[in-house]
Amino acid sequence: xKKRIILLALFVISGMSLLGCSAxxxxxxxxxxxxxNTSTQASEPTAVSETITKDESTATSETETASSAEEATTxxxxxxxxxxEENSQETVPVREYSExxxxxxxxxxxxxxxxxxxxxxxAVTDKYFEHGASGLGDWFAETEDGEIQLQQQLPEEELxxxxxxxxxxxxxxxxxxxxxxxTGYDEAPKEAATAQGFTEVAxxxxxxxxxxLGDNGVVYELIGDVDEIGGFPSGYGLYDDDGKTKxxxxxxxxxxxxDADAQEEWRQILQSxx
Numbered sequence: 587x588k589k590r591i592i593l594l595a596l597f598v599i600s601g602m603s604l605l606g607c608s609a610x611x612x613x614x615x616x617x618x619x620x621x622x623n624t625s626t627q628a629s630e631p632t633a634v635s636e637t638i639t640k641d642e643s644t645a646t647s648e649t650e651t652a653s654s655a656e657e658a659t660t661x662x663x664x665x666x667x668x669x670x671e672e673n674s675q676e677t678v679p680v681r682e683y684s685e686x687x688x689x690x691x692x693x694x695x696x697x698x699x700x701x702x703x704x705x706x707x708x709a710v711t712d713k714y715f716e717h718g719a720s721g722l723g724d725w726f727a728e729t730e731d732g733e734i735q736l737q738q739q740l741p742e743e744e745l746x747x748x749x750x751x752x753x754x755x756x757x758x759x760x761x762x763x764x765x766x767x768x769t770g771y772d773e774a775p776k777e778a779a780t781a782q783g784f785t786e787v788a789x790x791x792x793x794x795x796x797x798x799l800g801d802n803g804v805v806y807e808l809i810g811d812v813d814e815i816g817g818f819p820s821g822y823g824l825y826d827d828d829g830k831t832k833x834x835x836x837x838x839x840x841x842x843x844x845d846a847d848a849q850e851e852w853r854q855i856l857q858s859x860x
Contacts, residue, residue: 717822723833753801760794788812
């Protein structure tokens with residue numbers, strides 16, 4: 587009887603131990619599942635973050651691409667404008683003009699220059715060049731593009747003559763600040779003696795701008811003080827009677843004028859006379 591009781595007690599204790607082990611295993615499995623779920627959930631924000639980063643990178647790349655495309659378009663437009671301007675300069679054919687044609691294009695440019703001078707509180711005259719007694723050779727000016735013929739004193743003589751120049755003057759103007767307050771066209775230079783030049787009509791505190799109008803459609807400009815280029819023949823040169831040596835060598839070089847409006851106006855005037 588005692589043996590049966592002891593065996594029964596051992597059986598009960600063994601069963602309880604097995605139940606305890608089973609519960610422990612289930613708890614461990616539950617904890618493991620929880621850790622796995624937690625790990626999975628923790629990894630999800632990383633994936634989302636990576637997606638957002640990729641989206642932001644893609645958006646940035648698209649923005650940079652659009653910006654590059656816009657810059658390329660702007661660059662192409664600027665190049666097109668530069669090409670158009672260059673082409674417009676090349677559309678003026680060089681030809682020989684009669685004296686009547688020279689007077690006509692000179693007058694048209696002067697009519698444009700008068701209101702321009704008024705706007706700038708300056709005076710303007712078409713007496714941009716004149717000389718007194720001199721040798722028989724051609725008068726000319728030195729420019730960035732070479733010599734430009736101003737006057738062939740003996741048309742029947744080649745000293746050195748028309749064909750010796752690639753550029754020929756069709757006229758010109760001079761802008762300055764009047765010492766007497768005149769704005770627009772100034773009659774005073776017409777009355778001034780050659781030796782006197784601009785010294786009595788221009789304010790010496792301001793520079794003189796001499797424009798020479800080339801038959802190539804380019805306006806050439808010389809800027810200087812009254813003391814430097816105030817004489818009517820100042821800034822120009824003269825060939826000697828042999829047409830080879832120079833009696834007067836120019837002291838200055840006329841630059842292609844930065845006056846874009848004047849350049850455009852002169853090209854249009856010449857184009858209208860083709």
